[in-house]
Amino acid sequence: MPGSAQDAPDVSYAVLGFEDLNGWDGDDHAQALEVFRNTCRDFDDPDWRALCRVADEAGNAKDFFELFFRPVQISDGTGEALFTGYFEPELRGSPVPTARYRYPIYKMPEEARNNRPWLTRRSILTSGVMKNRGLEIAWVDDAVELFFLQIQGSGRVRFPDGHSIRVGYGGFNGHTYRSIGQELVRRGIFNMHQVSAQVIGNWVRSNPSAGEELLYHNDGYVFFREVSEVPSERGPLGAMNRSITAMRSVAVDPTFTPLGAPVWIEKGGRSPLKRLMIAQDTGSAIKGAQRADIFIGTGMRAGRIAGKIKDPGRMIVLMPIQRAYALLPDWIE
Incomplete structure (x- = not known):
């Protein structure tokens, strides 16, 4: 939260007016308010909890935000903001192993919780330590999609009968994530601008032996838990253990941004975006005051x-x- 970052030497704060937010008047504030209500009751802080009670009775959403909040731009000396996107994958799978569905989604074994770091990805998948322990949640048909599921941290698995289950983050083995995309660039196989999830997946499938070794380059391994109690029409669970909303939820660095806080996004690029979102998630790669990961939605198109x-x-x-x-240095209470 900003309180914990406030004493860092490179962190600065600027209080702005709503007239300084490009595109503010044109947003759907009511939609953002609905998402805010979904998690604001989980705040422990009395100031935020008071606002949550007001939010439940707010009539005009835009007036609510303008009356009770002030926009704060937080900088940590790392330069310009960086926005990326994430999604909820949907994999093809089965509740039992078959010739097609042979890659298991594992629950976390107890010894992995108590020993950090635990075994590497290679050891987990090749040593037999996970076998015959009932740790499999489901089996899927694509090792690459399972690898990317671990990067996203949550997803759905659709069974042949049309039934689906949801899995969420259940823990990890304690090893630092290593990018296989950067490794392909280091080997001279691709240039950085060519690398994407689709390009990586195609290369691994076209080079089965070398592709398997490439996946082992990342020692980190994510375990899952079943979270099928979340209705299928709602988004996956975020870091606040509440469903997140496509194009209204972002993952942030909670060192600087309180989870549950409204966040105004002004994203450039080929598809500019100006929108009020809610900070409802985190991610291991989301570090910094001006870093955010936008939740796009579920499935291949979102991916x-x-x-x-x-x-x-x-x-x-x-x-x-x-x-x-x-937050301002010259403010006197």
């Missing part, structure tokens, strides 16, 4: 869109009025 987002812009956090001004 294609998310994979193309790597854009500059600026991110502005809406803070309760007194909290906003308290």
Whole structure:
């Protein structure tokens, strides 16, 4: 939260007016307010909880945000903002292993919780340590899609009968994530601008032996838990254990941005975006005051869109009025 980052030497705060937010008047504030209500009750802080009670009774959403918040631009000395996108994958799978469905989605074994770091990806998948322990949630038909599921942290698995289950992040083995895309660039196979999830997947499938070794380059391994209690029409669970909403939820660095806070996004690039979102998620690669990952939605189309987002812009956090001004160095209570 900003309180924990406030003493860092390179962090600075600027309180803006709503007239300084490009495109503010044209947004659907009611939609953002609905998403805000979904998680604001989970705040422990009394200032935020008071605003949550007001939000439940708010009539005009735009007036609510303008009356009780002030926009705060937080900078940490790392330069321009970076926006990326993420999505909820949908994999083809089965509740039992078959010749086609042979790649297991694992629950986390107890010893992995108590030993950090635990085994590497290669050891987990090749040593037999996971076998015959009932740790499989389901089996899927594509090792590459399973690898990307681990990067996203949650997804759906659709069975042959049309039934589907949902899986969410259940823990990891404690090893640092290593990018296989960067490894392909290092080997001279692709240039950086060519690398995408689709390109990586195609290369791994076209080069089965070398592709398997490439996946082992990332020692990190993510385990899952079944979260099928979340209705299928709602988004996956975020870091606040609440469903996130396509194009209204973002993953942020909670060192700087409180989870649950409204965040104004001004994203550039080929598909500019100016929208009020809610900080409802985090991610291991989301580090910095001006870093955000936009939740695009579920399925392949959302994945294609998310994979193309790597854009500059600026991110502005809406803070309760007194909290906003308290961040300024010359503010006197």
